[in-house]
Amino acid sequence: MFRFFLTRLLTFVPTFIxxxxxxxxxxxxxxxxxxxxxxxxxxxxEARYQELREQFGFDQPLIVQFWDYLTGILHGxxxxxxxxxKPVWDEFFALFPATVELSLCAIVIxxxxxxxxGVIAAVNRGKFFDRALMSTALVGYSMPIFWWALLLxxxxxGNLGWTPVSGRIDLLYYFPDATGFMLxxxxxxxxxxxxxxxxxxxxxxxxxxxxxxxxVIARQTRSAMLEVLGEDYIRTARAKGLAPIRVSGLHALRNxxxxxxxxxxxxxxxxxxxxxxTETIFSWPGIGKWMVDSIYRRDYPVVQGGLLLIxxxxxxxxxxxxxxxxxINPKIRKR
Amino acid sequence: MTLHTFLTTSALALxxxxxxxxxxxxVYCSEGSPEGFDPALYTSGTxxxxxxxxVYARLVEFKTxxxxxxPGLAESYDISEDGKTYTFHLRPGIKFQTTDFFTxxxxxxxxxxxxxxxxxxxxxxxxxxxxxxxxxxxxxxxxPELIESIEKVDDLTVTFHxxxxxxxxxxxxxxxxxxxxxxxxxxxxxxxxxxxMLNQQPLGAGPFAFVAYQKDAVIRYRxxxxxxxxxxxxxxxxxxxxxxxxxxxYQKLKAGECHVMPFPNxxxxxxxxxxxxxxxQEQEGLNVGYMAYNTQQPPFDNPKVRKALNMAMDxxxxxxxxxxxxxxxxxxxxxxxxxxxxxxxxxxxxxPEAAKAMLEAEGVTxxxxxxxxxxxxxxxxxxxxxMAELLQADFEKVGVKAExxxxxxxxxxDRSKDVDRDGAVLLGWTGDNGDxxxxxxTLLSCxxxxxxxxxxxxxQPFEDLIQKAKTLPTxxxxxxxxxxxxxxxxxxxxxxxxxxxxxxxxxxxxxxGYKVHPLGLHIFTEVSLDK
Numbered sequence: 035m036f037r038f039f040l041t042r043l044l045t046f047v048p049t050f051i052x053x054x055x056x057x058x059x060x061x062x063x064x065x066x067x068x069x070x071x072x073x074x075x076x077x078x079x080e081a082r083y084q085e086l087r088e089q090f091g092f093d094q095p096l097i098v099q100f101w102d103y104l105t106g107i108l109h110g111x112x113x114x115x116x117x118x119x120k121p122v123w124d125e126f127f128a129l130f131p132a133t134v135e136l137s138l139c140a141i142v143i144x145x146x147x148x149x150x151x152g153v154i155a156a157v158n159r160g161k162f163f164d165r166a167l168m169s170t171a172l173v174g175y176s177m178p179i180f181w182w183a184l185l186l187x188x189x190x191x192g193n194l195g196w197t198p199v200s201g202r203i204d205l206l207y208y209f210p211d212a213t214g215f216m217l218x219x220x221x222x223x224x225x226x227x228x229x230x231x232x233x234x235x236x237x238x239x240x241x242x243x244x245x246x247x248x249x250v251i252a253r254q255t256r257s258a259m260l261e262v263l264g265e266d267y268i269r270t271a272r273a274k275g276l277a278p279i280r281v282s283g284l285h286a287l288r289n290x291x292x293x294x295x296x297x298x299x300x301x302x303x304x305x306x307x308x309x310x311x312t313e314t315i316f317s318w319p320g321i322g323k324w325m326v327d328s329i330y331r332r333d334y335p336v337v338q339g340g341l342l343l344i345x346x347x348x349x350x351x352x353x354x355x356x357x358x359x360x361x362i363n364p365k366i367r368k369r
Numbered sequence: 370m371t372l373h374t375f376l377t378t379s380a381l382a383l384x385x386x387x388x389x390x391x392x393x394x395x396v397y398c399s400e401g402s403p404e405g406f407d408p409a410l411y412t413s414g415t416x417x418x419x420x421x422x423x424v425y426a427r428l429v430e431f432k433t434x435x436x437x438x439x440p441g442l443a444e445s446y447d448i449s450e451d452g453k454t455y456t457f458h459l460r461p462g463i464k465f466q467t468t469d470f471f472t473x474x475x476x477x478x479x480x481x482x483x484x485x486x487x488x489x490x491x492x493x494x495x496x497x498x499x500x501x502x503x504x505x506x507x508x509x510x511x512x513p514e515l516i517e518s519i520e521k522v523d524d525l526t527v528t529f530h531x532x533x534x535x536x537x538x539x540x541x542x543x544x545x546x547x548x549x550x551x552x553x554x555x556x557x558x559x560x561x562x563x564x565x566m567l568n569q570q571p572l573g574a575g576p577f578a579f580v581a582y583q584k585d586a587v588i589r590y591r592x593x594x595x596x597x598x599x600x601x602x603x604x605x606x607x608x609x610x611x612x613x614x615x616x617x618x619y620q621k622l623k624a625g626e627c628h629v630m631p632f633p634n635x636x637x638x639x640x641x642x643x644x645x646x647x648x649x650q651e652q653e654g655l656n657v658g659y660m661a662y663n664t665q666q667p668p669f670d671n672p673k674v675r676k677a678l679n680m681a682m683d684x685x686x687x688x689x690x691x692x693x694x695x696x697x698x699x700x701x702x703x704x705x706x707x708x709x710x711x712x713x714x715x716x717x718x719x720x721p722e723a724a725k726a727m728l729e730a731e732g733v734t735x736x737x738x739x740x741x742x743x744x745x746x747x748x749x750x751x752x753x754x755x756m757a758e759l760l761q762a763d764f765e766k767v768g769v770k771a772e773x774x775x776x777x778x779x780x781x782x783d784r785s786k787d788v789d790r791d792g793a794v795l796l797g798w799t800g801d802n803g804d805x806x807x808x809x810x811t812l813l814s815c816x817x818x819x820x821x822x823x824x825x826x827x828x829q830p831f832e833d834l835i836q837k838a839k840t841l842p843t844x845x846x847x848x849x850x851x852x853x854x855x856x857x858x859x860x861x862x863x864x865x866x867x868x869x870x871x872x873x874x875x876x877x878x879x880x881x882g883y884k885v886h887p888l889g890l891h892i893f894t895e896v897s898l899d900k
Contacts, residue, residue: 066779074412075798076509076811077786077820086503117404119500119568128584184616192620199621202586205396205608211583317612319585327402332779 042356046349057341058100061334068116068332113335122339131214133320137305139236140243148248152255156263157282174249179308183242183315197238200317204231239316243308247301254297258290291362299355303348393898394606398618398627402585402611406571408545409489412505418891419609421545423590425573428457429543433892434884436803438543452534452842459525464595465551466578470570473553477574479527483519484552490516496555499564506546534840536847540802548573576602576894585611603897622875629876631891635693641875652885653706654872657699658749658797659864661823663790668733675862677727679717681767682760682865691756692868699866701855703808706887709851714859725767737770739792741785745778748870749797756795785823794823799889805851809835826863
């Protein structure tokens, strides 16, 4: 198992270098100069423009800029945002807990509803329940996030008044960040009603963010289950007289889980992409919106550093998924 | 009672019970996060609202809701006869805010004023590079060339010596970049080795003291008890709830989660006006949306050709379709709310037949041109692509083929500056300080060619007028020259002036004393809540 872990870990090195290079190149390939964007309609004199280019280091050859960036990373320095003048590292970790909290809630919803839905659909293959579930999943998968979020806000917050419109907690509560995770901080604050308010604020954004992964997990579980349910050992289990719930819930599901776990791992990337829209609509102070704003502003250090950190997170999650394969299926770790 | 209402009410009851007295707390659903809290480092209105207007004060101020400059931290000022020396007499007893991170030991003096400008002017000042700042407005207003020296006469008197007479100087000092900072606080930060905190924990003499900022979420302020304007601010607490999406801001306003919201969707305004509990204030914005011809490229070097194309435009259709009624036709390059606006100027009539005949008379047939459409929304042009399409259709009627082009915003700004640029550019301007010089000289002077002057228009009779107006001491004398300049502008038509947009501010009925500011600032100093 340790060797398996080490091998997987070693693949990080080329991936990391690739991501560094791509993140550096990506933002520079986009048209638009950060200094011009910063100056806006007013514009700048040529002399002032050159002065600023020098100040930001854009007068250096690209290779020198890349080398500075790379050595900075190796020293744990991702640079300073051109806009806020704060270290990228500090900004990322101020916002990241909000994204993690939202993504975790979303993935828990997606798993808790998606896997049972997929299993039930597979067991009832071709029946009304299967068709209804899979049609709903298709609708969920195709739903434009922006529209779906606004619809939920208008119905549940605007018309019914069941949930707050946006934000992470009611503005009446004020306590300093301890962990950055609002559910934990609200409990630690000891303020009555704070935790409930934090939960309320999580409901709609979590549902919106969970929608696509939920649909994908349900469909994937269904198809994996259908494949497994046709296997000989399932027939044997049934012939032994095992209860149907034990057959599908234990024997079949465990073997169907590998592709489902893969999909869950890949969903992390999807969640981060979905977080961009969800965070913007629900005024959720996470890294999705931070990255989008930075791309518009051509804030190179933030885009580069942010991409690198996000890629790092996705790589770690996929490493965990790889390790989980080994847990689910011992044959894999022996390969 | 719904779950949300129950919890909110319970929390509210708890807060009320613990508060010693009923506190007035206003929640403003702001449109974005401030870039930082040092107003000299940035140029966006979002940052000015959160820092310059809430936390800081200046020597002179814009009277709320107008562009009239009134005394601020300085109770009066004198201008020398040659217009090159400005002496400010500071109010005695001006208090800086007391916060968790700083307690002032003295009142404001001339040292604070000198520090606030020298950190921008002097590259050797330890705060000049503390936050990697570029002091864009300070530079854009030509302060480094303009300020020869700043002299402390005594603790409450400070003199600015200028290199040339500059009438807009006073209006410039009312802008956010000229906010006065506490030198004592800055020294404390320097001693602690954290001069960058000046941009993160602001401290000024303005109406509200900074309490906390959670990035992209919320900014909290409380009343500055020692604010120099008696009885103000009326609010005890001010909260900016950062809400980037306009539809969501509206939902929050309806749900009572915020009291005031800026920048509504134009399509929502009619519904807002009929909504119970919501009032919509409106005012003409201090802006202009225009299309700049390249006057150095034929056939647009001929004023008659430019004029003919202006006559081919159905501006009313643009106001109806692009602005959805929330704008008015522009005939001058400055907005009607600005002093010196020449209402006697007549706009080019919409007359496609006459336009066609004029083009033929000038020998322009089979003209093909490009119209540049901005890729971003701005108050002066909420949908440039749609505007370009309407103009394309209008030009088609007079036999001119127009191709619409667009670029990424940074590219657009950069390429549109080129002197040999092909095509007419849709762009606009929002005023910085209410002075006509800020429109006419910035956008149409000979100095601006190859820069902010997108029409590349350098016309000496116009240039002479605007340069002379800059040096005259009285507003009445200056206004005469600017009025003449507008007549010349209309004859020469370097732009098609298209629209001035209106600014709408929806707010809950309980909000009292709010005034829409023509410069687009959002100021809560005089605001209170009715219940």
